[in-house]
Amino acid sequence: MSKxxxxxxxxxxxxRIWAxxxxxxxxKVVATGRNTEALQDLKKQYGDLVLPLKLDVNDRNASFEAVKTAKDHFGRIDVLINNAGYGLFGAVExxxxxxxxxxxxxxFFGVLWLSQAVLPIMREQKSGHIIQVSSFLGLVTLPVLGLYNASKFAVEGLSExxxxxxxxxxxxxxxxxxxxxxxxWSGASAFQTQSMEVYDAVKAGFNEASSAPGIFGNPEATANVILKLVDNPNPPLRLLFGSVAYAAVTETYKQRLESFDEWKxxxxxAHGA
Structure with a gap:
């Protein structure tokens, strides 16, 4: 049965790849974006299977309206994928x-609004799957991405x-x-803070690490994986995408557990008597 x-x-x-x-x-796909012109080729190729909708996820009312339009059009919403987001590069200061x-x-708030909007529909259906596109940087951190890290940590807490x-x-x-x-994500869609010279060395180290071979995954490889996630009747709360994410997160959690134990x-x- 199609979803x-x-x-x-x-x-x-x-x-785009997942759609x-x-x-x-x-x-059937409700494909949203700020510029629906970029979705017209999908509409031409797939016809009634796709509903392109213009949406700025920062607008709570627009998010609720888009969900209502999707429900009225297709009769149900089985899966919400909160994918909209961008990177902000720069030191916290x-x-x-x-x-x-x-x-x-x-x-963060875009994820919250869409999640709130779809919940009444999924509760009525007694079924549904909300997929939040977070980041391994919602579990570990990197310098120069402090606010991005924070936004994804917030998505983690909300979603759990x-x-x-x-x-x-x-x-x-x-x-x-x-x-x-x-x-x-790290190209034209990204934003940069106004640089302070004192952080040049930190940024140089970040850029050097980011240019190492094999750091970036192939986005096309995620297409089959997202299908597996959607089709699984018992999906995991968290699913790491990529070998770098797996290695970084598992090592960080190991170090955290060791630190907790050291200070047990x-x-x-601190609990008291």
């Missing part, structure tokens, strides 16, 4: 208030809580945790 998939940020990158993968196998708020508006609240309604929640991929007696002392 109805609602994808934000579907004009390029993961969103095409679903359409190729006969699923360099970041302006506007840059910080804009990063959180898109990467949400999963525990809606499981009883037949709704699953999954966090996709990609490492870096060769998409537009002090932690227990």
């Amino acid at each position: 109805v998939i609602f994808i934000t940020g579907a004009t390029k990158g993961f969103g 095409e993968s679903f359409l190729k196998r006969g699923d 360099e970041t302006t208030e506007e840059e910080a708020r804009n990063q959180m508006e898109t990467n 809580t949400l999963a525990s609240e809606v499981k009883g309604f037949g709704i699953n929640v999954s966090l996709v945790e990609p490492n870096g991929y060769s998409t537009d 007696t002090v932690s227990l002392e």
